[in-house]
Amino acid sequence: xxxxxxxxxxxxxxxxxxxxxxxxxxxxxxxxxxxxxxxxxxxxxxxxxxxxxxxxxxxxxxxxxxxxxxxxxxxxxxxxxxxxxxxxxxxxxxxxxxxxxxxxxxxxxxxxxxxxxxxxxxxxxxxxxxxxxxxxxxxxxxxxxxxxxxxxxxxxxxxxxxxxxxxxxxxxxxxxxxxxxxxxxxxxxxxxxxxxxxxxxxxxxxxxxxxxxxxxxxxxxxxxxxxxxxxxxxxxxxxxxxxxxxxxxxxxxxxxxxxxxxxxxxxxxxxxxxxxxxxxxxxxxxxxxxxxxxxxxxxxxxxxxxxxxxxxxxxxxxxxxxxxxxxxxxxxxxxxxxxxxxxxxxxxxxxxxxxxxxxxxxxxxxxxxxxxxxxxxxxxxxxxxxxxxxxxxxxxxxxxxxxxxxxxxxxxxxxxxxxxxxxxxxxxxxxxxxxxxxxxxxxxxxxxxxxxxxxxxxxxxxxxxxxxxxxxxxxxxxxxxxxxxxxxxxxxxxxxxxxxxxxxxxxxxxxxxxxxxxxxxxxxxxxxxxxxxxxxxxxxxxxxxxxxxxxxxxxxxxxxxxxxxxxxxxxxxxxxxxxxxxxxxxxxxxxxxxxxxxxxxxxxxxxxxxxxxxxxx
Numbered sequence: 001x002x003x004x005x006x007x008x009x010x011x012x013x014x015x016x017x018x019x020x021x022x023x024x025x026x027x028x029x030x031x032x033x034x035x036x037x038x039x040x041x042x043x044x045x046x047x048x049x050x051x052x053x054x055x056x057x058x059x060x061x062x063x064x065x066x067x068x069x070x071x072x073x074x075x076x077x078x079x080x081x082x083x084x085x086x087x088x089x090x091x092x093x094x095x096x097x098x099x100x101x102x103x104x105x106x107x108x109x110x111x112x113x114x115x116x117x118x119x120x121x122x123x124x125x126x127x128x129x130x131x132x133x134x135x136x137x138x139x140x141x142x143x144x145x146x147x148x149x150x151x152x153x154x155x156x157x158x159x160x161x162x163x164x165x166x167x168x169x170x171x172x173x174x175x176x177x178x179x180x181x182x183x184x185x186x187x188x189x190x191x192x193x194x195x196x197x198x199x200x201x202x203x204x205x206x207x208x209x210x211x212x213x214x215x216x217x218x219x220x221x222x223x224x225x226x227x228x229x230x231x232x233x234x235x236x237x238x239x240x241x242x243x244x245x246x247x248x249x250x251x252x253x254x255x256x257x258x259x260x261x262x263x264x265x266x267x268x269x270x271x272x273x274x275x276x277x278x279x280x281x282x283x284x285x286x287x288x289x290x291x292x293x294x295x296x297x298x299x300x301x302x303x304x305x306x307x308x309x310x311x312x313x314x315x316x317x318x319x320x321x322x323x324x325x326x327x328x329x330x331x332x333x334x335x336x337x338x339x340x341x342x343x344x345x346x347x348x349x350x351x352x353x354x355x356x357x358x359x360x361x362x363x364x365x366x367x368x369x370x371x372x373x374x375x376x377x378x379x380x381x382x383x384x385x386x387x388x389x390x391x392x393x394x395x396x397x398x399x400x401x402x403x404x405x406x407x408x409x410x411x412x413x414x415x416x417x418x419x420x421x422x423x424x425x426x427x428x429x430x431x432x433x434x435x436x437x438x439x440x441x442x443x444x445x446x447x448x449x450x451x452x453x454x455x456x457x458x459x460x461x462x463x464x465x466x467x468x469x470x471x472x473x474x475x476x477x478x479x480x481x482x483x484x485x486x487x488x489x490x491x492x493x494x495x496x497x498x499x500x501x502x503x504x505x506x507x508x509x510x511x512x513x514x515x516x517x518x519x520x521x522x523x524x525x526x527x528x529x530x531x532x533x534x535x536x537x538x539x540x541x542x543x544x545x546x547x548x549x550x551x552x553x554x555x556x557x558x559x560x561x562x563x564x565x566x567x568x569x570x571x572x573x574x575x576x577x578x579x580x581x582x583x584x585x586x587x588x589x590x591x592x593x594x595x596x597x598x599x600x601x602x603x604x605x606x607x608x609x610x611x612x613x614x615x616x617x
Contacts, residue, residue, distance in 0.1 A: 039124040041094045057147075074155070302581045321573055370551045373549060420572050481503070511561070512548065
């Protein structure tokens, strides 16, 4: 017999998907509104960690995204073709939604396929937030009930991953914390008293024979269940991104480590890579650069009109250069964030001017971008996968006798592999704002789009997890050694950052600290030594003589120190902009979704030292 121990832990889980057969029920005469789309049930689904049941009790499903107009897509990673306009969990413990289709060309094609019975499956993407261990069967398979989960979007799919059980594959876009309650563990049950007494009476008159002493068996190592699950999820995510899905599954089943699979993936990736020179930026004549209007392009699409003129020509040229078709339209990177000079009449047409002034555009207070300011290198205009050769080992010198042969040595070579990661961001603009021809509005829209993407790239460079489509940032790749404060920071900790970096011969280049405002505030109050009035954070914004930069990016107050010249921010050619006039139509707003391809690389991982805990203790 066994008893269950109630434990709590958290795992990182990708966004999951489930597929269901589609039952058609059009809304009266409106053949663009589909009602009663079943998207969830309590049918158990087998995941790699066990069976998963989505709880449909009141309050278990967070429908806020669906009720706020979640996207409906052509396949999970395809174009948006509609919007969810209503959703509910029924008394039969099933989730149902009402969907309105767009009238763009791709949406019309999918809608006709649905009406003709060609597309028969709908799939929901959802996030798990809290699960409870419900049972464990005789074969050791756990069944978990998701007591808190959130639908993210719907997709009409041609082929579900497994129609018999309605399971879709995780889309790999995001990893979130999932709280696990009621973890499985066993303890021996108390032995019944009568059985214990019987066993005692049957053995007390027996003379035991001597048994040679055996060496004590080593204690079994403690199993880090949380770490094992996290590593397995990351292995599967790496395999999904790099076309190694089967290898990843076999590696997890064989109990292989995350580091081993990372090395395997890097070797396979490097085999097909060669150094690639970036494309030169698209040359745009000055007269065309002055005429190019991002607001005009957004306004045309917001009115469901086709893109035309110079903006269309630029997009077509970008498609030729990249060999890819945009989901919306391409904006050359050197035009996407070009701040226009106010007061120039022929930039984007004569300005409305008196209606919209620069001072009336109140911008959002955003997190500071620090990587470029700290000295990171930027590569732009890339095409395909890129490999940067690196020297991982040097020649070795030997002392020898006069006539002895010198031992051969070789220089180790490696590669920093840069592969495109899709970065998406969303911004909202009022239709009235986009209808303006003001220079200030044009500059405002361009800067807003460029800034929101730049902030996301900056955060990935600092703390990207390497999973769920994210690049691996500095904190994730930090290998030079770690500093643990274990309490309030001290001057000895500041010196340890410096000496650890120097021990790796990496104390050169653009060296800086990156911390949160809370860390700065704390360090301004801690003296280097008692009664010296010299604090860890100096008035000239330096720490131990090194530059110190501050950002509100989510670092959990961890401290980063290193040579930022060894950080590479890579951008591939083109910014893909999709205009959604439906989701926020009731608010007279246009939802603009931007995608770009980017990656983060570190030339020498030993160039950075990170703290394992908060510097603001």
